[in-house]
Amino acid sequence: MKIARWSMPGDTAVLDGFVVDDRVVAFPDGLTVADVLTLGLDAAHGLYRRVDAAAGAPLDAVTLLAPVKPATIRDFVAFEEHVEGVSAGVEGKSDVPAEWYQAPTFYFTNPHTVLGPGQAVSPPLTRRLDFELELAAVIGASPGIGQADLTVEDAASVIFGYTIMNDWSARDLQGREMKVRLGPAKGKDFGTSLGPWIVTADELAPFLDADGFLAIRAEVSVNGVPVGEDLVSNMGWPFPELVAYASRNSRVVPGDVLGSGTIGNGGCLGELWGRNGALTPPPLQEGDVVHMVVEGIGELTGSVGPQVAAPPVPPARKRRRARRRSSTPLLGQ
Template sequence: MRFATVTVDGDTSAAVVTDDAVYLLGRGRQMIDVIGQGLDGALAEGARAIARGRHIDHSDVAFEAPVQPPSIRDFVAFAEHVEGVRASMQGAGGVPEAWCDAPHFYFTNPYAVVGPDAVVRAPGGSGQLDFELEVAAVVGTAGSDVAVGAAAELIFGYTILNDWSARDLQRREMEIGLGPAKGKDFANSLGPVIVTADEFTDRVDGDGFLELACTVCVNGEEIGSDVTTNMGWSFAAMVAFASRDSAVRPGDVLGSGTIGNGGCLAELWGRRGTLDPSPLQRGDVVELTVEGIGTLRNTIGSPRPAGVPLPAPRTTDQQRRRSEHARR
């Protein structure tokens, strides 16, 4: 089943989407609550909505981000992406050994989530706006310290994630060693729908990897493509690792990390040694397509104005002495 969040005549609610119709689950019904009842409960609620027969045409609704997640963990499961972006962002070659230890992730901003057809603006001071094509799992059942063999049962469904990046800001702040922050803080696109996990049972291979073809186009021109079986870890492994010594909760989003083979511009910049293709500009249309889910489309708007100036950091006596000693 395909779930979405839609706005009709100013009212926003969860819905079931078919090829030719949208069935509202109830005025004001929130997708986080639909997910929270578990996959079986959500499927039953969706079936009741369809059985009532009251539907709306796709053209009469605006699709929003399908869920406002309580948290977003973004993984780096594609080695090819890591290799290319590492060259672009850090001037280093290859894939670090630590990548092989676990499906590492960072937390990104759930308050900056936008949906299909939203206008995305680069943050102030950035001239290198980039897209990132990812498939994301949406957690449907809470769990802690979950074994890999049981983790797939916690997945409610899958959607598309565009983890937008301001590469020039990101490159500078990562010199501190804490990973990306404000270079990723301004937008995350989700959508257009969440496709429930039961729809993909025939697309899971013997090792538990989901097989979905992924493509990204800018202004109608294909930039990159890959398949999710090229991930280093399965979504089940990601859920298990995220829950280790911690917990996952209904509505949590776990991004696959950007696909390889041109899933973002920075990967290509790293391989080519130049900003080719050029960073995204106002008016560009970015389309991320994932087999079985659909297309997530956004348009680039005007950059945001420069932020409020910040003061220089206060220098302590100890820092001054250290600086003077270094100059001797």
Template sequence: MRLATFIHEGRTRCGVVTGDAVRPLPGGTGLLDLLRDDRLGVAGGLAGEPVPLSEVRLLAPFTPPSVRDFVAFEEHVEGVRKSVDGRSGVPEAWYEAPAFYFTNPYAVVGPFDDVPVPPGCRAFDFELEVAAVIGRAGRDLTPEAAKEHIAGYLIMNDWSARNLQSREMQVNLGPAKGKDAATTLGPWLVTADELEPYRDADGFLRLGLTVAVNGVEVGRDLLSNMSWPFEDLVAYASRGTWVRPGDVLGSGTCGNGGCLAELWGRRGVQDPPPLRPGDRVEMVVEGIGAIANTVVAGHPPHPIPPARTRPRTRP
């Protein structure tokens, strides 16, 4: 099943996508409500008459309570590390456990929304990912148990301000404003059962991934090139804490051109160039669908002075 959130005739609704139409659920029923109440399975029986997708505006499927973004593709790490912090290779610590950071759930945008360039950004970039969505709460899960806590999957674009990210990473405190401005989720949630036929012999989802800028393909990869399957990511995220319905866990950027910075690191030059206003970024994931966002001009940053030197007085 595919579940979308959309605007039709001025009303925001949730519905079940079938072919080229969406069947609205009763008013007041949101996708996050269905996840929290463990009612995804009954959504089909609640859906009304179909409305053509051409007549609706698709929104982000829901606003997640939290977004964890992993870095599960070795090829991506090899290329982007050189671009962001000037170092080659993959850190040994990367192989020991699936690393992630928390990104901004308030910055989620819809699958076809415009995306402004972040303030102060001179090197705007996309990141092609797939994300798992939690459907049942749990903690200290095993990978085997974690599989039952995944409600479904969607496409994720982790937009990145690379010049800001490069400066921030020198403080050794993870990305902040370099990753804070926008995260695209969509076009809808595809329930986990629909993607089971794509699972390979090693337990990974073998989905084709492509990204194009202004109609020109930039990257192409397979989701099964992840070094950990999603069940491992969910299990690791749940160590000593909770994962809850609606939590989003990104795969991290795929390799082979899943972002511009990977290509910049490998080539030593910004080729292709950073994204500019007017550029349109389209991502397609086999078994899920497509998203496409247009970059637009953003706001200039309001000046904030550098740190003031202060006397280290004591009370």
């Protein structure tokens, strides 16, 4: 099954439902994607059996939106080849730290700046705008949902489906932030594209290899020129292990989105800059179109809009490190 959100021409109302062949049809009973994720995959199959595709609208007559309004977005860095290439640009040599192999690492990004298919990103002022091609898991209901410390088996059961994810990145801002040993923050949180829909996990089960990895092909091009391609099965961990790790001393809930991190072999420009020792291919510019294709999922296109100059925030003040307020006596004095 494919789950989508869309709007009709000239109408701001958002509709949620299934993609059936070349049509979209709303969920029964006015349910939303958030409702269906909370009900779970078995319930979604029951709803699918109730819909009449003829009552829907042609897919090419609607505007697809991001298929989920995420509760949270965790973004992992699960491809060794990506780490090798990016580190070459940052550190001057290709290196994967030993800590990378010990556990899957992620950061939280902004669920309030999610973009849908075809939407233009509005980046901050940057000289190194980049994309990142990822596959993302979307969490739904299951008997173990909401509990901490999921087993890998229970974690697999809470994966409702998958969608394509483009983690837009301002590499110069990101580089400054991470020198402070925290982040990324403003180098990332201005835009994340998701789409075109959620493909339910059972649809992709035939692509699972013997070790539980999704052996599906992912490709990306800029302005029609191929840039990178890889198999998602080149991840260091399969998705259930990412979900299980995310639940350590914590919880995952329906609507959470977990990105795989950037695929290897040119899944972003930053990796290629590191390998090439130069900004080749060049950073993204206004008007560029990034087109992503993931086997078994579909296509996600995003364009680059004008950069936005936000009001400035002053730098830190270097002040005398006083321990007491000089004009106010301590309690009891």
